[in-house]
Amino acid sequence: MDQQKNVLVIGAGIAGMKACLLLAKTGKQVYLVEKLPIIGGKTIKNEESFPNLECSTCMVAPVQQEILQHPNIKTLTLSEVEKIEGDIGNFTIIINKKARYVSDTDCIGCDMCFDPCPVSISNEWEENLMNKKAIYVPCSGSLPNVPTIDTEHCYHFNGKQECNACVEACMFEAINFDDKDEKVEIQVGAVIIATGSDIYDVSLLPQFGYGKHPGIYTSMEFERLFASNGPTSGELTIRNSEKTPKSIAIIHCVGRKEQDYCSGICCMYSAKHAHFIKHKLPDTKIYNFYRDICVPGKTYQKFVEKINDIETQMIYHNSMDELNILHNENEITIEYITGKSKKETLTVDMVILASALNPGKDFSDISKMAKIDLDKNGFFITNQEKVGSVESTKPGIFIAGCAEGPKDVQTSVIQAEAAVSGVMSCLDS
Amino acid sequence: MKKKIGVYVCECGPNIADKVDIDKIIETVVAANNSENVEIIGDRHKLLCSAAGKVFLEEEIKNKELTHMVVAACSPRDHNSTFINVCKKTELNPYLYKMVNIREHCAWIIPDKDKATNKAIEYIQGGVARVQYQTELIEKKLDTNPDVLVIGGGIAGIEAAISLAGKKRKVTLIERSAVLGGKSVFLKELLPSQAGKEYINKRIKDLTDNENIQVFLNTEIEKIIGFLGNFEIILSDVTNKDKKTEIKTGATIVATGFGLSDVTEFSNINYDTKDEVYTSLEIEKMLSEKGKLKLSSGVPPKKVGLIHCVGRDEKKYCSQICCNYMMKIANYFKKQSAKIEVKEFYKDLCLPHKDDQKLFNLTKKNGVDLVRIKEVSLNGTKIKYSRIDGTIEENEFDMVVVAPPIIPSDSTKNLSEILDIPLDEFGFFQEAHLSTNPVGTSTDGIFIIGNAQGPRGISNSILMAHAASGQIRTQLIPGEQIVPEVKVSEVLEAFCMGCKNCIDVCCYGAIYFDEIKGISVVNEAICRGCGNCVASCPSGSIRLKHFTNEQIYQEVIEALK
Ligand SMILES: Cc1cc2nc3c(=O)[nH]c(=O)nc-3n(C[C@H](O)[C@H](O)[C@H](O)COP(=O)(O)OP(=O)(O)OC[C@H]3O[C@@H](n4cnc5c(N)ncnc54)[C@H](O)[C@@H]3O)c2cc1C
Ligand SMILES: Cc1cc2nc3c(=O)[nH]c(=O)nc-3n(C[C@H](O)[C@H](O)[C@H](O)COP(=O)(O)OP(=O)(O)OC[C@H]3O[C@@H](n4cnc5c(N)ncnc54)[C@H](O)[C@@H]3O)c2cc1C
Ligand code: SF4
Ligand code: SF4
Ligand code: SF4
Ligand code: SF4
Ligand code: SF4
Numbered sequence: 001m002d003q004q005k006n007v008l009v010i011g012a013g014i015a016g017m018k019a020c021l022l023l024a025k026t027g028k029q030v031y032l033v034e035k036l037p038i039i040g041g042k043t044i045k046n047e048e049s050f051p052n053l054e055c056s057t058c059m060v061a062p063v064q065q066e067i068l069q070h071p072n073i074k075t076l077t078l079s080e081v082e083k084i085e086g087d088i089g090n091f092t093i094i095i096n097k098k099a100r101y102v103s104d105t106d107c108i109g110c111d112m113c114f115d116p117c118p119v120s121i122s123n124e125w126e127e128n129l130m131n132k133k134a135i136y137v138p139c140s141g142s143l144p145n146v147p148t149i150d151t152e153h154c155y156h157f158n159g160k161q162e163c164n165a166c167v168e169a170c171m172f173e174a175i176n177f178d179d180k181d182e183k184v185e186i187q188v189g190a191v192i193i194a195t196g197s198d199i200y201d202v203s204l205l206p207q208f209g210y211g212k213h214p215g216i217y218t219s220m221e222f223e224r225l226f227a228s229n230g231p232t233s234g235e236l237t238i239r240n241s242e243k244t245p246k247s248i249a250i251i252h253c254v255g256r257k258e259q260d261y262c263s264g265i266c267c268m269y270s271a272k273h274a275h276f277i278k279h280k281l282p283d284t285k286i287y288n289f290y291r292d293i294c295v296p297g298k299t300y301q302k303f304v305e306k307i308n309d310i311e312t313q314m315i316y317h318n319s320m321d322e323l324n325i326l327h328n329e330n331e332i333t334i335e336y337i338t339g340k341s342k343k344e345t346l347t348v349d350m351v352i353l354a355s356a357l358n359p360g361k362d363f364s365d366i367s368k369m370a371k372i373d374l375d376k377n378g379f380f381i382t383n384q385e386k387v388g389s390v391e392s393t394k395p396g397i398f399i400a401g402c403a404e405g406p407k408d409v410q411t412s413v414i415q416a417e418a419a420v421s422g423v424m425s426c427l428d429s
Numbered sequence: 430m431k432k433k434i435g436v437y438v439c440e441c442g443p444n445i446a447d448k449v450d451i452d453k454i455i456e457t458v459v460a461a462n463n464s465e466n467v468e469i470i471g472d473r474h475k476l477l478c479s480a481a482g483k484v485f486l487e488e489e490i491k492n493k494e495l496t497h498m499v500v501a502a503c504s505p506r507d508h509n510s511t512f513i514n515v516c517k518k519t520e521l522n523p524y525l526y527k528m529v530n531i532r533e534h535c536a537w538i539i540p541d542k543d544k545a546t547n548k549a550i551e552y553i554q555g556g557v558a559r560v561q562y563q564t565e566l567i568e569k570k571l572d573t574n575p576d577v578l579v580i581g582g583g584i585a586g587i588e589a590a591i592s593l594a595g596k597k598r599k600v601t602l603i604e605r606s607a608v609l610g611g612k613s614v615f616l617k618e619l620l621p622s623q624a625g626k627e628y629i630n631k632r633i634k635d636l637t638d639n640e641n642i643q644v645f646l647n648t649e650i651e652k653i654i655g656f657l658g659n660f661e662i663i664l665s666d667v668t669n670k671d672k673k674t675e676i677k678t679g680a681t682i683v684a685t686g687f688g689l690s691d692v693t694e695f696s697n698i699n700y701d702t703k704d705e706v707y708t709s710l711e712i713e714k715m716l717s718e719k720g721k722l723k724l725s726s727g728v729p730p731k732k733v734g735l736i737h738c739v740g741r742d743e744k745k746y747c748s749q750i751c752c753n754y755m756m757k758i759a760n761y762f763k764k765q766s767a768k769i770e771v772k773e774f775y776k777d778l779c780l781p782h783k784d785d786q787k788l789f790n791l792t793k794k795n796g797v798d799l800v801r802i803k804e805v806s807l808n809g810t811k812i813k814y815s816r817i818d819g820t821i822e823e824n825e826f827d828m829v830v831v832a833p834p835i836i837p838s839d840s841t842k843n844l845s846e847i848l849d850i851p852l853d854e855f856g857f858f859q860e861a862h863l864s865t866n867p868v869g870t871s872t873d874g875i876f877i878i879g880n881a882q883g884p885r886g887i888s889n890s891i892l893m894a895h896a897a898s899g900q901i902r903t904q905l906i907p908g909e910q911i912v913p914e915v916k917v918s919e920v921l922e923a924f925c926m927g928c929k930n931c932i933d934v935c936c937y938g939a940i941y942f943d944e945i946k947g948i949s950v951v952n953e954a955i956c957r958g959c960g961n962c963v964a965s966c967p968s969g970s971i972r973l974k975h976f977t978n979e980q981i982y983q984e985v986i987e988a989l990k
Contacts, residue, residue, distance in 0.1 A: 014865070022903040049864060059865060069510050105480065108503075110444055171442040172476070260790075264781030292777045296749035298855050298883035299863060305745065316817065339817040377783060387622055388588070388891025405783035409864040411889070417868065418895030421592055424902040 003187040004089050005427050009194060010081055013041020014409055015401025015416040016194035017063050022420045024072035031186055032075045033095055037148040038138055039075060040064055041196050043409060047227045050272045051303040057141060064143040084370045088396025088426055089189045099179035101149040107174035109145030116165035121153045127221040130231035135166045140229045190396045190423040193380060197402035200255035200356040208254060208353055213327040214239035215350045219269060222352045226276050236280055238350055245284055245349035248277055249334055252290040255356035257320055263406035266354040267294045271304040273352055274312035286312035287346060325351060357406035370397055379405045390419045398422045434557060435470045435495040439477040439502035441532055448536035449546045457550050462557055478508045483515050490519040497525045499556045503532040522565040524975055529556040555988030562980045570910040573658030574679040577901060580650055583611020584629060584887055585879025586684030587636050589894035594641035597907035601676055603648040605667055609633045611686050613887060617716040620757050621784045650847060656954040657874030658911050679905045680874045682897050683858060685840055687880035689833040695740045697806040704809045706829045712758055722765055730769060730828035733762050734812045736805055737775040740834040746855060748884040751832035752779045756792040758830060763795040772798045774805050774814055835884035849938040850875060857883050868897045871937050916975045917956040918963060920949050924970030931962035931971060
């Protein structure tokens with residue numbers, strides 16, 4: 001195989017996966033590097049996706065399966081790119097592939113190693129809303145369905161105690177403590193960066209009280225709370241309690257001012273969240289605090305029209321700076337300025353903060369390593385000399401999905417397919 | 430010939446082995462089926478999906494000369510493809526193999542071992558019955574034509590053509606008007622980049638200079654038949670309908686763009702042609718052509734009102750780009766003279782892209798009065814509006830600019846019939862899947878890009894052009910063949926009554942009517958094997974290969990015995 005025709009895709013979200021599948025059709029060897037133990041990205045955290053409210057798993061699982069089974073795609077999970085050297089048509093890549101300690105050829109995903117493990121730690125993938133064992137998969141339905149070991153907390157590795165429980169439980173001899181981190185070196189002709197984005201850290205804004213009251217959630221936490229494979233199996237109960245909220249406020253645009261951009265998706269997913277709540281808890285009162293409704297394109301407005309002001313009460317407020325969330329043990333009170341410039345308050349049991357999407361923490365490292373530029377916000381910037389481009393500032397490296405800026409699945413897929421076209425241009429002409 | 434059916438039960442470690450009695454299963458299945466015509470070869474294996482398991486199956490197929498195979502193991506979701514790949518390494522046609530799920534359906538859910546064993550036996554018996562009615566299916570390879578037709582010479586169509594054209598792939602672009610560039614040529618500036626007309630003109634030149642692209646102006650499509658890889662197309666000249674051109678391509682891209690709705694159809698907008706009220710596009714044209722924004726009297730305006738979202742409530746969608754371009758237009762006035770008083774009326778600000786907020790900040794800085802409103806109406810050049818606090822005001826302007834909704838291009842409906850591509854509820858072309866395949870359509874090989882799919886700006890239209898290009902370049906490789914789906918429907922000629930029900934229910938336009946024979950015929954290259962037509966046929970004359978009624982009955986009957 002002509003190595004210069006190989007392609008590296010960084011990030012196995014919907015954008016990265018879609019790009020891989022198209023490229024693999026041409027017979028090219030595609031390397032998909034994902035830092036988590038599983039592929040799928042953010043979309044698999046959602047039970048249902050706007051605008052069709054279809055099951056996200058049904059939408060994404062076939063794509064994940066095809067990725068894992070495709071003979072031309074080599075998926076490297078628990079991996080990060082360490083070095084990108086060379087130029088278009090001829091990049092040398094070094095990948096740090098962390099040890100999984102579980103063999104993906106021997107493990108059949110039976111889960112029998114979890115119960116015996118004595119360690120219980122917070123599950124970050126589940127937005128810390130539940131615990132996991134030191135040997136774990138992030139959620140049920142993970143793909144690949146092969147556990148990994150958290151060596152920081154596993155007794156065997158941190159030496160706190162002797163333990164071999166998982167090895168004993170595994171009938172397939174799939175667990176191997178001697179597994180080692182590996183450096184993988186590959187040659188590729190082009191690179192697609194599809195690392196998605198992070199979510200704005202709402203605890204930076206004390207006015208919203210995040211982290212100070214169990215009833216205050218971020219939107220991503222809420223996605224997991226609602227998910228049937230999530231921490232409460234989809235039951236909407238307030239953190240650390242069995243209490244069902246009787247009233248919920250959804251605050252739009254959290255972090256918009258600080259980031260100085262509108263994320264373009266939070267009005268949509270906030271309407272989706274209101275709909276979810278109405279569906280599960282018909283008697284719960286829902287309030288959406290908004291300043292703009294941003295529902296671009298042909299189908300989004302119709303989606304929110306069926307929800308906003310019907311399933312949820314829309315409350316326009318005058319100023320984000322003057323919206324404060326006060327709380328004591330029993331109540332959460334939202335203090336805000338109405339459209340008529342009056343100060344009002346509303347007391348609720350639960351709050352969901354629709355937080356902005358923002359650049360990943362490692363974007364600046366990647367940009368230095370790949371010698372490509374970021375924009376003023378810290379997202380990867382595309383070639384500004386062209387209109388509608390997915391080229392980065394270095395030929396042969398392309399950007400797709402939320403790595404370029406906040407966006408929905410639709411535009412992430414469009415960019416991924418456009419990046420494929422770009423890769424084909426530089427490798428096949 | 431005697432059938433030799435291999436039945437292999439996977440232990441899945443303890444997962445299946447501990448929960449059902451595998452030996453009993455094999456014994457029962459062998460005893461129940463062995464006959465003069467059938468020999469069952471039953472065996473168990475520790476882990477069929479492992480490397481050793483796959484070799485074991487491969488050897489069994491070869492050494493025992495199996496004619497059929499049943500694998501009883503986990504969910505086909507996990508490993509159907511694993512065992513299909515095993516078959517492919519041997520002489521056994523993969524369509525003569527069947528997977529039965531006795532893990533999720535039996536072992537994992539039934540605590541009582543006897544009951545679980547019995548259910549597993551029933552399932553496997555169903556599988557053994559079914560597999561005998563399965564038939565070999567052979568994948569066919571079809572030659573393909575890599576060339577592409579692009580319909581519409583706006584920026585989306587132009588970019589698609591340039592991206593795809595090469596030595597091994599010719600592109601034909603047709604434009605029904607006499608000029609290229611679509612609406613973009615009227616835009617003075619182009620957001621968010623400051624490129625304007627120059628950029629569009631450069632791309633038009635790149636297009637016409639490209640020797641692998643043939644451009645037909647004043648041309649429309651009249652007829653198209655075929656499927657991905659093989660389309661036959663007739664083009665006709667708009668000015669002389671008898672002048673026709675026949676071409677062949679492998680894919681077609683629809684880039685027919687948008688129109689603007691007539692704003693006077695909305696009850697809150699009332700004005701006369703003599704009033705100084707302009708649509709956004711008229712302002713762009715005025716500035717492009719005359720270099721200055723003036724009233725019809727020739728003097729520049731002093732007080733301008735801009736109204737966003739006209740007709741948005743009626744159309745039930747947000748046009749996505751007008752917030753941005755209205756601020757651009759407000760700045761045109763401010764650039765012409767900072768003294769012009771500009772008031773911009775909006776309900777929501779739709780600034781979905783990360784760079785859009787910059788424009789908002791700039792617009793405010795330039796002194797444009799951005800007024801958030803609840804309701805607005807226009808009478809001549811008088812704008813009456815209610816502010817968010819409920820106060821109602823009325824201002825007279827000497828010039829008013831309105832942002833009409835983006836609507837589908839007027840040729841869309843007709844084109845949808847010619848192409849047999851459905852429209853959505855708003856009249857735009859309907860994509861294959863809004864989130865996961867926004868440029869595809871119900872017909873493989875036909876793509877929709879730019880505003881033909883829905884309202885959007887230039888960058889996004891160009892991105893879609895490249896997305897379609899990405900799909901075509903990876904699916905239609907010059908010199909390579911394609912393998913269409915083999916699990917397709919077929920109409921049994923003798924039974925078809927010619928009622929055409931099936932033609933109505935097929936979402937992929939895969940069925941055509943043979944007028945001479947008076948029957949429906951499935952085009953195997955287009956059919957996706959969804960089975961809609963099978964269910965719709967009153968005479969039961971459609972068969973879906975690999976999912977025939979007989980195969981399903983046999984499986985169900987045997988399992989229920
Ligand atoms: C709460 C919420 C709800 C949403 N709901 C919807 C919805 O209903 N419908 C919709 O259309 N959109 C929705 N979205 C938006 C949607 O999630 C994004 O459009 C989509 O996930 C973008 O896909 P992506 O592939 O660009 O990024 P991601 O899905 O974020 O995937 C990026 C992948 O890259 C990996 N990665 C990151 N950095 C590295 C690195 N350095 N090395 C290797 N791998 C790396 C990540 O682990 C991840 O797997 C929602 C977003 C949020 C926050
Ligand atoms: C006032 C205004 C200002 C704007 N400003 C900006 C801006 O600053 N930045 C930005 O990004 N976007 C802007 N836009 C949007 C921009 O104009 C569109 O995104 C862009 O023109 C879309 O290109 P297109 O190729 O999809 O469609 P179009 O430009 O509509 O082109 C479609 C072409 O197809 C042809 N056609 C139609 N039917 C047929 C047929 N049946 N057969 C053959 N040919 C056919 C048409 O004649 C036309 O040439 C603005 C829009 C308006 C109205
Ligand atoms: S490691 Fe072993 S016990 Fe754990 S899931 Fe895999 S096969 Fe089962
Ligand atoms: S060895 Fe580690 S992972 Fe395994 S059971 Fe013990 S603590 Fe858990
Ligand atoms: S999409 Fe809506 S909630 Fe999100 S930043 Fe934009 S206006 Fe605010
Ligand atoms: S883009 Fe702005 S002006 Fe246009 S319909 Fe949407 S909200 Fe209204
Ligand atoms: S099976 Fe589906 S796609 Fe095929 S002809 Fe019938 S209705 Fe059309």
